[in-house]
Amino acid sequence: MQCRVLSSGSRGNCTLVRAGDMRLLVDAGLTLRALTPRLEEAGVPYRGLDHILVTHGHLDHARSAGALAKRHDAVVHCPEAMMKNRSVARAPRLSAASSGRTWELEGPYGDTVAVHAQALPHDCHPTLGYRLQHEERRLVVLTDLGKVDEQVARSLSDAHVLVLEFNHCTEMLAEGPYTDSLKRRVGGDHGHLNNDQASAMLERLAGPNLHTLVLAHLSEKNNTPERAMEAAFGTLQRLGRTDVEVMIARQDESLPPIEV
Numbered sequence: 001m002q003c004r005v006l007s008s009g010s011r012g013n014c015t016l017v018r019a020g021d022m023r024l025l026v027d028a029g030l031t032l033r034a035l036t037p038r039l040e041e042a043g044v045p046y047r048g049l050d051h052i053l054v055t056h057g058h059l060d061h062a063r064s065a066g067a068l069a070k071r072h073d074a075v076v077h078c079p080e081a082m083m084k085n086r087s088v089a090r091a092p093r094l095s096a097a098s099s100g101r102t103w104e105l106e107g108p109y110g111d112t113v114a115v116h117a118q119a120l121p122h123d124c125h126p127t128l129g130y131r132l133q134h135e136e137r138r139l140v141v142l143t144d145l146g147k148v149d150e151q152v153a154r155s156l157s158d159a160h161v162l163v164l165e166f167n168h169c170t171e172m173l174a175e176g177p178y179t180d181s182l183k184r185r186v187g188g189d190h191g192h193l194n195n196d197q198a199s200a201m202l203e204r205l206a207g208p209n210l211h212t213l214v215l216a217h218l219s220e221k222n223n224t225p226e227r228a229m230e231a232a233f234g235t236l237q238r239l240g241r242t243d244v245e246v247m248i249a250r251q252d253e254s255l256p257p258i259e260v
Contacts, residue, residue: 001113001134001260003161006030006038008143008216008249013061015141015163016042018257019134022107024051025074026130026141028065035064036071038254047072051105053097053115054078055144056127057085066090077105077115079126097128100155118155120145123190131156137260139163140205143217146191153204161260162205163249166215166232167192168222176222192217195231202235206244212258216249 002018012029016039023044028035039048049072054062056079069076069091076091083094099119104112116131122144129142129152140159145152173187173194185191193201202213213236215228225248236244249255 001132001137001139002257003139003163003260004042004257005163005214005216005249005255006035006042007251007254008163009218009220009251010060011251012063013143013217014038016044017113017132017139019113019132020107020111021109022051022105022111022113023049024053024105024113025049025068026053026132027055027061028052028068029058029060029063032064032067032071035068042254042257049074050107052076052091053130054082054088055120055129055141056122056124057082057087058124058144059087061144062087069093075105079128081126099126099128116155118152120152121147121149121190123185123188129156131159134260138209139260142201142205145193145201147189147193148197148200148204150204153201157205158207158209159205160209161212161214161258162202162210163214163216164198164202164205165193165217166195166198166223166228167217168194168219169224169227170194170196172224172227173219173222178221186219186222192219195223195228198228199231199235202232203239206236206239206241210241210244212245212247214247214249214255214258218248220251
């Protein structure tokens with residue numbers, strides 16, 4: 001299995017996953033016009049996607065899911081509560097994803113991926129994190145949660161590759177340009193993880209199989225790559241896991257492919 005974060009941040013999130021003959025996307029938060037060339041650059045042509053997993057209904061995760069599914073004749077898997085959202089309305093096929101459930105996705109020639117979904121504390125209900133498993137290799141995509149959550153950590157454990165939100169620095173958020181109400185939303189228990197909270201989740205998720213950590217959903221106004229890296233490296237060093245490779249997902253460019 002291979003993954004490639006095509007975009008990550010407040011303006012759009014999407015992660016491409018290849019598993020044998022199957023091609024799937026976790027979130028489709030860019031516009032169709034912006035996402036299509038990134039998919040083509042990654043070797044996914046017209047009708048090249050099989051499945052699209054959507055974590056929740058906020059536009060930076062769901063914006064083009066339905067239109068993209070129609071273009072590729074792909075199945076959209078999303079929380080049932082968002083099935084009437086305009087963002088997924090054009091999808092030719094919809095499948096309900098629910099917390100605590102594990103199900104199999106099938107590729108055109110029989111390859112399968114087991115998907116486990118877990119509810120996250122976020123202000124769009126429901127929001128899901130996903131663990132994807134193919135041939136004993138596991139990828140976890142975990143963004144948009146507002147606090148450290150033990151149940152989430154238990155449910156999405158034992159990843160080989162972890163895509164984890166490091167959204168904001170507490171000090172930068174407090175001193176930054178957001179309105180007071182938006183600061184309360186972002187920093188609240190149903191907002192986004194700050195660097196310290198993300199580090200605490202990493203401590204719970206950095207199992208013995210973890211070899212690559214991707215810092216995701218960094219705020220362009222309330223965080224810096226340097227601060228997020230410092231927090232992540234500090235935690236990995238305390239855990240004695242300096243063997244883990246750390247990458248930062250970008251908003252305006254795709255990361256290289258990562259072997260899970």
